[in-house]
Amino acid sequence: MSGNEIVTDVVIIGAGPVGLFAVFELGLVDLKCHVIDILDRPGGQCAELYPEKPIYDIPAFPEISGQGLTDNLMKQIAPFGAEFHFSQMVTNVERLEDGSFRVTTDADEVFVAKVIVIAAGGGSFQPKRPPVPEIEQYEGKSVFYAVRKMDDFRDQDLVIVGGGDSALDWTLNLEPLARSLTLVHRRDEFRGHADSVNKMRKLVEDGKINFVMGQLGRLEGADGQLSEVFLKTAGGEMGIPATRLLPFFGLTMKLGPVADWGLDLHDNALIKVDTERFETSEPGIFAIGDINWYPGKLKLILSGFHEGALMSQAAKRIVHPDAKVVFQYTTSSTSLQKKLGVA
Amino acid sequence: MRIFVTDQTGTEHELEALEGWRVMEVIRDWGLNIKAECGGACSCATCHVFVDPEWVEKLNPPTDEEEDMLDSVPDYEANSRLSCQILMSEELDGLKVRLADSASQDAAA
Numbered sequence: 001m002s003g004n005e006i007v008t009d010v011v012i013i014g015a016g017p018v019g020l021f022a023v024f025e026l027g028l029v030d031l032k033c034h035v036i037d038i039l040d041r042p043g044g045q046c047a048e049l050y051p052e053k054p055i056y057d058i059p060a061f062p063e064i065s066g067q068g069l070t071d072n073l074m075k076q077i078a079p080f081g082a083e084f085h086f087s088q089m090v091t092n093v094e095r096l097e098d099g100s101f102r103v104t105t106d107a108d109e110v111f112v113a114k115v116i117v118i119a120a121g122g123g124s125f126q127p128k129r130p131p132v133p134e135i136e137q138y139e140g141k142s143v144f145y146a147v148r149k150m151d152d153f154r155d156q157d158l159v160i161v162g163g164g165d166s167a168l169d170w171t172l173n174l175e176p177l178a179r180s181l182t183l184v185h186r187r188d189e190f191r192g193h194a195d196s197v198n199k200m201r202k203l204v205e206d207g208k209i210n211f212v213m214g215q216l217g218r219l220e221g222a223d224g225q226l227s228e229v230f231l232k233t234a235g236g237e238m239g240i241p242a243t244r245l246l247p248f249f250g251l252t253m254k255l256g257p258v259a260d261w262g263l264d265l266h267d268n269a270l271i272k273v274d275t276e277r278f279e280t281s282e283p284g285i286f287a288i289g290d291i292n293w294y295p296g297k298l299k300l301i302l303s304g305f306h307e308g309a310l311m312s313q314a315a316k317r318i319v320h321p322d323a324k325v326v327f328q329y330t331t332s333s334t335s336l337q338k339k340l341g342v343a
Numbered sequence: 344m345r346i347f348v349t350d351q352t353g354t355e356h357e358l359e360a361l362e363g364w365r366v367m368e369v370i371r372d373w374g375l376n377i378k379a380e381c382g383g384a385c386s387c388a389t390c391h392v393f394v395d396p397e398w399v400e401k402l403n404p405p406t407d408e409e410e411d412m413l414d415s416v417p418d419y420e421a422n423s424r425l426s427c428q429i430l431m432s433e434e435l436d437g438l439k440v441r442l443a444d445s446a447s448q449d450a451a452a
Contacts, residue, residue, distance in 0.1 A: 049386040122380050130417035131444055163414040186419050191411045215419060250415040252389055253380055254449070269448065299382075 004110060008034045009319045011103050011113040012082075013090050013258075016044020018289030018304030019119035020073040025312035026117075027080030028328075028336055031319055034111055035082050036103075038089045038124040043070035045121050045290075046301070048251065058301060069301075079341045085109055089124050091257050093285075101284065115315045118271060118280070118287040119304070122253035130161070130216050130247050141224035143245045147174070155179045157241050159229045161216055162248030168192035168200055170246060175209055182210040182240050184231055214238065216247065258291075266293035277314035278307045284318055286311045344436035348392075350375050351442050360431045366392070366440065367427035378448045383427040388412045390426040391446045395439035402429060416445045 010026055012019045015037035023033045039048060046055065046066030054063045061069070088107035093116065096102055103111040127145030129135065135143055147153070147170055158178040160171050163185040169192075171183050183200065190197045203209045214233035221227045229242040255269060264272040264281035270293035271280050280287050288311050289304035297303070316325050330336045337343030344362065348370055349355045360369045367390040370377045378389035385408050394402060399422050405413065409428045413419055426440065 045380070049381045050384045053384050053386065128415065128417055128445065186414065187410075189410070191414055216417070247417065249417045250388070252378070252387070 005102070006034060006083075006109065006111045008032050008111060008113050010034070010115045010117055010315060011036065011090075011101070011111045012117045012119055013037075014044060014119035014121060014289070014291075015039070015042040015084060015086070016119060016121045016289065017046060017069055017073055017301050018121070018308060019044065019117070020070070020077055021305050022117055022119055022288060022308040022311065023077040023080055023082040024073075025308045026315060027077065027082075028330070028339065029312050029316040029325065030339075031115070031312070031315060033080070033082040034085060034113070036085045036088060036090055036105060036109075036111075038087070040087045042074060042084065042086075043067065045253070046070065048125065055301070079339060089256060093261050095282075099284065114284065114319045116285045117308075117311060117315070118258060118285065118291055119289045119308075120256075120258060121290045123258070123291065124254060124256040125251040126254050126256070127247075128249035128252050130249060132216050133218055135219060138219060138221060138224050138226055138245070142221065142226035142243060143219075143247070145247065147246070150174065150177060153177055153244055156244040158182070158244045158246065159184060159240055159242040160246045160248065161185070163187070163190045163192070164248060164250065165192040165196065166248040166250075167246075168196040170248070171200055171203070171209065172196060175203055178244075180210075180241075181208075182212055182242070184212050184214055184216065186213065186215055188213055210240075212238065212240070219245070255291075261285075263287075270297075273307075276310065278311040279314060286315065344431065344433065346370075346431070346435070347437070347439040348373075348375060349439075349441040351444055351447055360435075360438075362431055362433070364431050365427050366429040366431060366438070367425070369431065370426060370442070375442065376448055377426070377442060377446050379427065379446075381427075385409055385412055385425060385428060388415045388425060389446055391416045391418070391443040392424055392426045392440040393420055393443060394422045394424050394429075395441070396422060398435075398438050398440075401434060401438075416443065418443050418445050 009031040010033045012035045015035050047070045051067040088105040091106050092104040094102045100114045153174050154177045157180045159182045161184045204211045214231040217230040217232040228239050231238045271287040273287050273292045275294050288307035290299045346360045358373045367379050380389045381387035
């Protein structure tokens, strides 16, 4: 195998609150973690969906925001030096002869770990796909849900759909490159930053872009190459010549490739675990937080923290089968306090 | 009190609802195909429903926050609402809604 493999004790999939706290619990038992997340920053669902909204059921925090919780967890786990690998998704997990796992991501990073902890919440975030017939055949060729390379849009007839910051930002950024650009949104109000909205409106005024109030209807083209986008508007159907389409309807979560790893699932959507170790049907692969299922499961951040604590004891026995696992409290153990950098 | 929910396959379900509960919670607790991934924080739009035209006017109008989230549903219609923003009350006894495809648990991507 290539020499670029990252060898570690534990790979944690998901950098939401539960994945982050798992770093802490695993750190207390001397296990080193690498954390992989599809988002570009830690916090998972609670930082992505409701960064500013208060959460009221975290012990000792009568009220804390999703972002505040994330920031505090990052501070709490700092002593353990976990390494983060953002903006990538685990695509493949393979068992090696010695019982450890080789984990590959879509960014071609390769990890070798004795333990995998799936803390992926509701799954991995994926762009929402509009319900447009046959849109799949255009995806990756002329329909994109993100801009990876701006040059792909140079001299194209571009249609951007959406009313949030992604739609506005890419309207502003791609306008100088595109041959023509039409922004489509269901109403004449936008969720984006006021400054972006103003800049976009100025481009419309100056005749540099078009704005159409309406919704995506159907696509026309051949072999994945788009030629026309048809919109549903108050005045009826309207066709716009287009070679590229960028729909921005935000993100939603899907189980993703985890579903293909052969783990026992509950209702085809949640990973079955035992309640002693929170191990899946595959020894050495654990699942904690919202993604797991067992009788009586409550989808609470609190539950995920508890599951992480028990998982870490079992993970320790896998990584260091001969070591004696001594249960200690952070309040009284000098050894734990040294690990935390406070003694 | 009751609500009538037509699922994505066209089947109508008569569900018992409790005063003060969110319509999303009722639909979810009865096990219908609703994702509601943010849990009712008006932050995801995966509890999207179409309200029966006869009931649209009886609901409180959507807040700006709900309108903003409705911008992120790809299958918006004039009677679109987020079911987490509809609180059950006596006046809504008999409410009829239809689950949007974008509210399906396996929707998108």
